[in-house]
Amino acid sequence: MDNAALQQYIEQQQTRYIEELKEFLRISSISTSPQHANDVYQCAEWLAHAAKAVGLENVQIFPTEGHPVVYGDYIHAGDNAPTVLFYGHYDVQPTDPLNLWTNPPFEPTVRDGKIYARGAVDDKGQVFMQLKALEIHTKVIRELPVNVKVLIEGEEEIGSVHLEKFLREKLHMLAADTVLISDTAMFADEVPSICYGLRGLCYMEIEVTGPNRDLHSGVFGGAVANPANALAKILAALTDSYGRITIPGFYDDVIPLTDEEREQYRSLPHNEEEYCRELEIPATDGEFGYSTLEKTSARPSLDVNGLWGGYTGEGAKTVLPSKAYAKVSMRLVPNQNPQDIAHKFEKYVVQIAPPTVRVRVRALHGGRPVITPTRSKGIQAAMRAMEQAFGKKPFLTREGGSIPIVLLFQDILNAPVVLMGVGLNTENPHSPDEHFTLKNLYRGILASALFYKELASIWHSDKY
Ligand SMILES: [Zn+2]
Structure with missing residues (x-):
């Protein structure tokens, strides 16, 4: 037939x-x-x-x-x-x-x-x-x-x-x-x-500990390191101004896109303006030198999935918190290995953490690309x-x-x-x-x- x-x-x-x-x-x-x-x-x-x-x-x-x-x-x-x-x-x-x-x-x-x-x-x-x-x-x-x-x-x-x-x-x-x-x-x-x-995943949690209890920010603020401030610095240091992830060795195993693949990506229908309009964002972000479609499927990414610590209720409470937390996930691409990335992430976070706080890093979940x-x-x-x-x-x-x-x-x-x-x-x-x-x-x-x-x-x- x-x-x-x-x-x-x-x-x-x-x-x-x-x-x-x-x-x-x-x-x-x-x-x-x-x-x-x-x-x-x-x-x-x-x-x-x-x-x-x-x-x-x-x-x-x-x-x-x-x-x-x-x-x-x-x-x-x-x-x-x-x-x-x-x-x-x-x-x-x-x-x-x-x-x-x-x-x-x-x-x-x-x-x-x-x-x-x-x-x-x-x-x-x-x-x-x-x-x-x-x-x-x-x-x-x-x-x-x-x-x-x-x-x-x-x-x-x-x-x-x-x-x-x-x-x-x-x-x-x-x-x-x-x-x-x-x-x-x-x-x-x-x-x-x-x-x-398909991308893989490496999901981490960071716990930053400062003083042994929540403190009055008027009495202690300025001298005692605030774990939420420290966490913000750590998170900010995970990527640079080119949208690259700064963890040493993070890109070691990434297979670069071939010219042929990039050509395929270019030929796929994608309208950047429409994409931004639909999401109501002023512009797209991410790794310099790659298109939106490449960034969302063939390049690794790092995102804070949750961030908490201190007082988050209504109104003001002048507290210097004892602890602050973040959940951070990284989408991985071939041939990155989630265990290897988790290890590099932990090492780097501990290394860049201010010496005035204690940091604990845990790997929660992972999957290979x-x-x-x-x-x-x-x-x-x-x-x-x-x-x-x-x-x-x-x-x-x-x-x-x-x-x-x-x-x-x-x-x-x-x-x-x-x-x-x-x-x-x-x-x-x-x-x-x-x-x-x-x-x-x-x-x-x-x-x-x-x-x-x-x-x-x-x-x-x-x-x-
Ligand atoms: Zn299904």
Whole structure:
């Protein structure tokens, strides 16, 4: 079947697709809320049924200590063909504030070419899209040129608490050459993109101690060091006037952007004025010599996330506080290591702290940055598939946040991850009136169906 025939087939199925997707969206699988535990289970059952209906085999609901995992596979392409593991999640975020929804969150409604419901884009709609792509291979083309395994969990919105254990226990069952995830957004509508890099995180807390108790600032102020003043000096010294982070060795492991990458960044649509206007800021900030898109995804950053100490209530209290605190997070890029950065941060903060106070630094949380080689066959296949389905070449982008499961898959299954999402950040994931643009659902089904075909065709090529 050529692409035009596939497109026509997808077009003919639209009514059925919407009815089936609505069934999925009607189940209130809110993973964080104990009252919905039964709904989450029902959703797993619905999904297992849907997986069987599209022709997947060995479909099973695996219990975990939390919500179950649904698994199914279709392994008929032989040992020489690549194996793809598709990952998605069927649980959803809570729905409050309910009064801001135009229609109730579990009564899916189609308006203006979009389907509205909790989970429409994150991630039920995109899981559904992948199942329908598989259905095209198993039921219509009647051939799937790669081996496919499908793993859909019910705890993504609560931090995938039991996924790591599950991956480790089922290593053999889940072994794959490439992991495919459709749970991210495109750069913008009509700007298809594939994300190949995510930033990591190093989260620290600083505690500055001055005198052994809060003091009267009239009696002691001027002679006794104020920990809040000292903390302000420390924080101010963490970056310089060029927006560079001053911690010695901080940039040692940063992989510089290549000319090719910078060229990609320049070609992405971005309007600096609009960006500032939307945020109501006078101007953007940060590291000199880099664009806003580069600064928010491919360069490290340092932010104070919280700052407290002394008197913060209404009115005035003339206190010289005993303690002051700050929470500081750093977004990291490849190949920075969170432990190494935490160590350098601590050393530097202790070093620059005034000798008149005592400083304690604690590392609270960390995560490594991720980058997938853009020449990997998975990404190349996704690029080709997206180009055909969306009618334009997708951009390769990096995102500023982290997706911890990506690291889990890379570390445990030792397989590169392809983030082929077709959502939009403007579709209100996690917010009232979440929706999914139907034209992107249909193009996503085509792109996902073509992904398998493209992957099979380049798998044994030496070009990549
Ligand atoms: Zn999600």
